[in-house]
Amino acid sequence: MKILIKGAGDLATGIAAAFFRKGHQVVMTEIECPLTVRRQVAFSRTVYEKRAVVEEMEAVLVKDASQMQQAVSSGKVAVIVDPEAKIREVYKPDVLVDAILAKRNTGTKKGDAPCVIGLGPGFCGGKDCYAALETMRGDTLGKILYDSTPIPNTGVPGVVGGYSIERLLKASGDGKIEPKAKIGDIVEKGQIVAYTGGKPVYARVAGVVRGMLQAGINVKTGLKIGDVDPRKDISLVYKISDKSNLLGMQAYKVAEQYFCSQTGIVVLAAGRSSRYGENKLLAEVGGSPMFRHIFEVLKEFPMCEKVVSTRFPQIMKEAKEQGIAVAENNHPEWGIAYSLQCGLKKCMEQKPDVKKILFVVGDQPYLTAKTLRRLMGVSVQYPGKIICAGTHGRPGNPVLWDQKYFQELLKLEGDTGGRQIMKKYPDEVIICETTKKELHDIDQKTDIDLSGQ
Incomplete structure (x- = not known):
């Protein structure tokens, strides 16, 4: 994702670190004369020093969009003197975080980016930003506010080492x-x-x-x-504070939830298991039925609309218990295309405004939530593309489809699924390299033990 952070002080740098360490591009704006006190852990000092390193992350001062792009492309945080954050018109961020901490909103609007986050007093979640974050120390520090405002500034700093x-x-x-x-x-x-x-x-x-x-x-x-x-601990001078790290993690969580909320996940679990000899989805892998592994992974995505396309009573029962919608498929002989369409229709029925759907199969018990997150993240970076996991340049499952392909998916026939469309639009396919073990699907009983791979 492309992240724009207004402000580059110590709290803003904690926000930057959370996104940067997840592999996202980060651009920060500053005023001409920053008044950051904790300079050793703030990228605002690039305004005076041209370059700053905080916990092995490097930031550089840039003058324009060209230098900005060069900096982020080389794996650095870009800082630009731009009090009104006009660079957003060129950069077009996916996420904008207002971390100026001016105790008031200095002009940030909900439409400045798809996902806008405001830190501290002056913001109202759902009104001028998608969500606001509480910055007051205490039990509510970092609380995500989707429809309310942070606690007004008291002017009294938090207690550290017994002193305020x-x-x-x-x-x-x-x-x-x-x-x-x-x-x-x-x-x-x-x-x-x-x-x-x-x-x-x-x-x-x-x-x-x-x-x-x-x-x-x-x-x-x-x-x-x-x-x-x-506390007299000199090492703390050069470390991002616990408060900054917490706010960074919460800001990242908001962004992830925002983009997940636009995405549906469909589990295809209605196959005939002809080569396995019995219902492989109920076979034990690691002490539990194979399908249950995918259900556990889906718990990591509470904001996504989730559907399972299946015909098996046990899978239906557990899906409903976990809040996963069921698309009943009693015709596995009609192929993968039909199973996919059952799930797609149900997902669109459950969430009419769904913009993307990620299809996973029920017989990949080694698949991780990290891989699903990668696919979703890449889909933000490359809107409209077909994003799939794969190894050595060969596409596999899962596959994430943009809404522009939904109607073509609904016209598919047979047992090849979406591969027909991928062959039709090869330039639209982006493969996210993943381990062979993760993408291994279970066809035969001998496929289950992959401990040596």
Whole structure:
């Protein structure tokens, strides 16, 4: 996915890390003079230093769309000075996260990207963004708000090492900041750590300087210019905070749920098992019936509409217990095409606005949720394409189909399924390489033991 994050401070960098580590492209916007205190774990410092590394992730400052594309293509985070985030018109992000933390909405709208996420006070989930995230420390930190607003700002920082407001370093006068302590220094209570406008700023608690604004920046009296961590653990200075990581994970979860909500999953489980000799879907693999493995994988996708095309009472029963819709198929002799169509019609009936459907087969007991996520992610990057798992360039199952192919799928006949359409549109097929074991389907009893592969 293409991710655009407004702001590049320490919390925004935690958001960036969550998406970047999942393999997505990340672009961040900043103002001309960022006032990020925790600079060692913030990509905003690229505005001053041109380049920044945070936990082995590299960000570079770019000037335009061309440099931006070059940066993300080379596996880096791109940061651009663009207070109004106009770059989105060129970049066309799949996900936009407003992580400015201005305590108000400075102009972000729900239509700025398919999935828009707002951090902290000033946003209302469902109104100006798809979802808002709670940023207040406490039991609700990171809570996803689809139809409400985060807690208003109290001005009181969270407790760290037993201290709250005492941790903060605030400007004592208007003018330029002159740090006397560096980030990572251990300071004592009462020690002068900086001058602002010529007036001293004292540490109010002993600890390690976790954040400090750059020298020479003009500040106003009362502005937060730094913070002291009473835990005195210098390593924390260079690590993304637990709060930032949590918010990053939650933002990623929102994006994943958004795109999953547009996708249906159909399990094809009505075959005759002619080569197996009995109903292979009920055969035990790893201590449970083969079909149950796929059902367990589907639990990882609560936002997807799920359907199973089957004729077996046990599968129907367990599907209904798990909230999976059943498309009854009593004609397995009519081939895969008919089974596929039963599931497709049921999925469209259950969710008329479904935009994509991922078809999986019930006899792949080694398939993982990670592979299904990859297929969904690639479908976002390449809209309208046919996305399938495969090995060594050969397509296999599962296959994800865009809605533009639904009508052709409904006209299929015989036992070859969607391969007929894939042969018709070879340039529309994208193969996601997966392990041979994952894609191995069980046709004979000797196929079950793959422990050596």
